[in-house]
Amino acid sequence: MAVQRPTTSRRVTALDVAREAGVSRATVGFVLNDTPNQTISEGTRERVFRAAELLGYRPNSAARALASGRSRIILLVLPDWPAEYRLRDYLDEVSLVLDKAGYSLVTYTRQPSQSARPLWESLNADLVIGTASFSAPDVASMLACGVRAIHPDPDHPYRPDVSLAFSAGPELQVEHLHERGHRRLVYAAFTEPYASSMVVARHAAANERARALGLPDLDLRRIDYREGAPQQVVREWLDAGITGVVAFNDDVAAAVVGTAVRAGLTLPADLAVIGHDDSPIAAMFVPSLSTVRIDTAALGRQFGEFVLHRVDGRPLPTPRVSAKPVLVARETS
């Protein structure tokens, strides 16, 4: 198929459509935007639609944003590139829900370098979403750039129920190890570059469940995987009487399990490990990793609805279904 180039290099505007349809340019806007309180005859509507289709009209988003004061862009600031396996399905669903409501989701990871201008300066987002509270300078910068809403709301306390912590996951991890008879647990995560705020939130969720089960709090242990096999960390745990490791994700679980195997330990007899995500690596690893699978698609849909509530004032669907995570017990627990 040959690429259809416009004969004139000029882009098609609403005025072109109006001329083609024989109406005013305002009418074109009313029809195409389905503006309420405008009664347009069916014949006119038809003609406008046909003309727009014929000419391949796409509204200029910059002009629309300038005139309406809304860009219909939602910016999601991620703590890290979405390397997490399940995050993909999650973001796909969020994106889909927003798209249906006429919004576009843009994901964005801050550069480590200070010099780079944050994306909200050039994007004119209606709403900026973070996975943790934004710093005061960030909030000030967003407001100066015309961002209309920020989540988490800087004026209100942080609402962890809509974060990416997926607290049901860590809770199930703890429950599982508890059921298997483990009482002394530790929470393991990597040091940078992994998402700090998500680590903190999931660790907190694990601790909450541990307390409810009458277990002592889980220490948060950050491992630098770049320093090679962290043999001594595992030794320390054994010396301290730890028998179960709750890992932030499957990569962390793999690091711990790999180290333990090389140290000659038998899993889960000497040490039980449970990951999070059920990423491909969990099944491939030798021994295969016990883990927890989150219905991220359902949570993504739910978060999408929440975002529309924030940006459009739509009512939140109630009752909100809390998607239950699934335990995937394999060889490490």
Added chain:
Amino acid sequence: MAVQRPTTSRRVTALDVAREAGVSRATVGFVLNDTPNQTISEGTRERVFRAAELLGYRPNSAARALASGRSRIILLVLPDWPAEYRLRDYLDEVSLVLDKAGYSLVTYTRQPSQSARPLWESLNADLVIGTASFSAPDVASMLACGVRAIHPDPDHPYRPDVSLAFSAGPELQVEHLHERGHRRLVYAAFTEPYASSMVVARHAAANERARALGLPDLDLRRIDYREGAPQQVVREWLDAGITGVVAFNDDVAAAVVGTAVRAGLTLPADLAVIGHDDSPIAAMFVPSLSTVRIDTAALGRQFGEFVLHRVDGRPLPTPRVSAKPVLVARETS
């Protein structure tokens, strides 16, 4: 620190800055944009900068885009979420180079669902970059949406030297297995959702090197990791006399190695496997995975320069340094 809210909810405009500085609004634009062929006195410049600083002025990007016809946004369409470990450094560097030139990089992964409108419809990008050629309908849609440039250029043949294939990586993988005495090799990748175009490009690079070394072509074998351990695939290879596996990335290598270990094979005696990326999992896996590390940061910088060449017509820096990949030989080769 308290969040500084503007006293009036109205956003600060160039007119406000002009009034504060006691100049015309046009002068504000000239100073802040450093417009060439405008000679503004140093005193005036100072006053404008001070006023803009004082008021916290941020130009409205929608107005700017509408008036200038350029958004200074570059859209990178990724074949998949950046799950690849090394892609992260790469994108960081591209982003940084573009930011210094006043451009913002937005990364974007197409939704599997057909219904969602592509992001270039709402973003007004100056340049859309793909990792493979775009379909004719996509190109038509971009042009209708005012995209000024597309890469790979739909009017010119695909230039693989600026793709994400990193052809030096696959070449080194093949060289290494060849050096270790392997003559019958196979190229392994996952089925969806992994990046098809990158698989094809890397497989081609591996084949090119194999031919130069006098080896037979590598078959491309796609494995569905969701179907559990692909035992029979490994069996087939052994029966066919294959002794070396070149894997698309470390995850694929892990799947193959895990399967082989479970099947009771000894690596690398029975089968040699080499991954790509040197991701954390490569060192953690038992046995640890031989792999290839790419200087993705250098390649990212190079690609950033190329993008600026495409969008701004800047000269390409020559000679272009081809960042040499590093072999990381571990237990599987």
Added chain:
DNA sequence: CTGAAAGCGCTTACAG
């Protein structure tokens, strides 16, 4: 039921 017109906040020739 439809249209003329002001306005969003910039950029950019052009005139002094």
Added chain:
DNA sequence: CTGAAAGCGCTTACAG
């Protein structure tokens, strides 16, 4: 060296 003014392509009261 600086400013007045047109124009980018929409949206949206407002008037018929």
